[in-house]
Amino acid sequence: MNARTFLKLTTAMLACCVVGMASAKLPAPPPVDPAKAEEAKKKAADGAKKEAELLSKAQDRAAENYKKTLQGTSAPVAKTK
Secondary structure, rough: OOOHHHHHHHHHHHHHHHHHHHHHOOOOOOOOOOOHHHHHHHHHHHHHHHHHHHHHHHHHHHHHHHHHHHEEEEOOOOOOO
């Protein structure tokens, strides 16, 4: 078997595998327990709230740092519209 025939055969087999995998059906997902879904939703909400608080604190620190460093400079601050 020469290299060309081997390449064609390998390509054909790969194409068959790809088509087979693409046409395969996945099993239906298991039913979601309402209690578990509610718990996951609460955890996500708590995490988002905590991250929002941390972001707010970081923004406050950045603003305070900016104000402190700005007071030491003699250059006027350009106003933006």
